[in-house]
Amino acid sequence: xxxxTQSPKYLFRKEGQNVTLSCEQNLNxxxxxxxxxxxxxxxxxxxxxxxVNDFQKGDIAEGYxxxxxxxxxxxxTVTSAQKNPTAFYLxxxxxxxxxxxxxxxxxxxxxxxx
Amino acid sequence: xxxxxxxxxMTATEGAIVQINCTYQTSGFNGLFWYQQHAGEAPTFxxxxxxxxxxxxxxxxxxxxxxxxxxxLLLKELQMKDSASYLCAVRDxxxxxxxxxxxxxxxxx
Numbered sequence: 510x511x512x513x514t515q516s517p518k519y520l521f522r523k524e525g526q527n528v529t530l531s532c533e534q535n536l537n538x539x540x541x542x543x544x545x546x547x548x549x550x551x552x553x554x555x556x557x558x559x560x561v562n563d564f565q566k567g568d569i570a571e572g573y574x575x576x577x578x579x580x581x582x583x584x585x586t587v588t589s590a591q592k593n594p595t596a597f598y599l600x601x602x603x604x605x606x607x608x609x610x611x612x613x614x615x616x617x618x619x620x621x622x623x
Numbered sequence: 624x625x626x627x628x629x630x631x632x633m634t635a636t637e638g639a640i641v642q643i644n645c646t647y648q649t650s651g652f653n654g655l656f657w658y659q660q661h662a663g664e665a666p667t668f669x670x671x672x673x674x675x676x677x678x679x680x681x682x683x684x685x686x687x688x689x690x691x692x693x694x695x696l697l698l699k700e701l702q703m704k705d706s707a708s709y710l711c712a713v714r715d716x717x718x719x720x721x722x723x724x725x726x727x728x729x730x731x732x
């Protein structure tokens with residue numbers, strides 16, 4: 510079955526620690542995205558990538574970093590510089606073929622910083 | 624600035640019809656998406672509109688008026704499993720999605 514996996518589903522970290530969230534897709538999609546979701550707000554774009562070894566900052570990239578060494582993988586690191594990291598993190602991917610292709614989402618990782 | 628507005632919460636009765644509105648102001652327009660999101664889960668795609676008019680898909684329909692910056696999602700024959708948040712998103716001139724905060728739909732028996 511094709512899809513997007515994120516791990517872990519729940520993650521707890523102490524303040525000041527970096528943490529890396531995994532995102533893998535086997536849909537052969539070129540584009541991958543990281544969003545953050547907070548209560549009462551729309552999804553906010555952190556980073557996105559449309560091709561291997563290239564990625565772009567979204568609206569709230571400060572305190573986050575990514576890499577895209579393989580087409581299938583787009584890990585997100587939440588660094589200690591992120592002031593309010595507790596949130597629900599969603600990874601998505603999309604085919605760049607065609608005009609109307611939707612984004613497919615992984616199950617999400619809920620990060621809690623203690 | 625870019626803005627997507629949706630009602631925060633709506634309540635409807637099982638078996639009834641509900642319309643969830645979305646208005647938008649974005650820099651450019653390259654399509655509007657509706658997603659369903661159950662609590663604690665990933666959003667799942669419902670519909671896509673890029674031209675004016677109504678798109679029907681089973682119990683769900685979505686309407687778009689580009690001149691008015693307006694869309695709605697119509698859910699018919701409501702079922703308890705339709706209790707979820709419904710997210711409206713517009714793809715802007717940079718082909719990035721701008722998301723509304725979502726409408727929480729509560730279905731009562």
